[in-house]
Amino acid sequence: MTHAPMADPPTTPAQTAARVLLGSAMVLAGTSHLTVARDDFQAQVPVWLPLNKDFVVLASGVVEIGLGAALLALPRERRTVGWVLAAFYVAIFPGNISQYLSHQSAFGLDTDQKRLVRLFFQPVLVLWALWSTGAWPRRRG
Template sequence: MSFLALIAVAAAMAWALSRLVRRPLDLRGAMRWGMGLGFMFTGSDHFANAATRYVPMIPDTLAAHALGWVYLTGAAELAGGIGLLTPASLYRRLGWPNLQRQAGIWLAVMLVAVVAANINVALKGQSVEGLAFGAWYYWLRPLFQPVFVAWALFSVGVWPRRAGAAAR
């Protein structure tokens, strides 16, 4: 839920700033910026607070390599954030395909994969350093994963499909 607040505020700020510089973002663009900035923040946080915040969240079956998993997911979040925030015009100038779509899809996949860590925290009755909420928060967190997955897919135009997209 704190991530939802983070990406919603970032999206609103991106939308407002785009209006000020007279290059207005549509809803998908603002949401893409919100998610990209959110993942840049949380990806960086994986490296800054790996041992204290993220390693304890890893399920016991993956605990032998917990720090590696934390760094891998942090790197994936940073790469996804960069992919979302890189303008399509830059991709074109470099002769690359627009990677925004792939970034959104792979972030959605990662969000599905890390729900195990959120469930693990709730089942163990743990708390997470820096997220000083009651136990209820950790039980609600996994329920928000579908919202984040939908946000990622919507922001890059994967879901829902626009009318006529199937014909193309």
């Protein structure tokens, strides 16, 4: 007899709302990679990356749409999606560092101070992905 995989334990209403918000934001951001913000996203592709900048922007946009859709449509797999999304945020962090170090302006980040402050939001995204999906272990009573 085969057993169906166990669903992830339930999350709180606040976590669910945060997951839906994050998933929606990811779909929107991914769509903007493919359309209106392609040039801005190219400013975040590190110069040392041996790939075409437009390809990187388009590919990462497709990944963002997929991850956002998974957050919204696969609640039974949300912890796995949370870990994958957190890893994605870590993987793209060098692009944010590169934007700061190479003084590339995009998305209104037109000073070194603004680009530096933006770096501190990447860990927030990692934590948001883990917390909202229940991937981050809960404290026990």
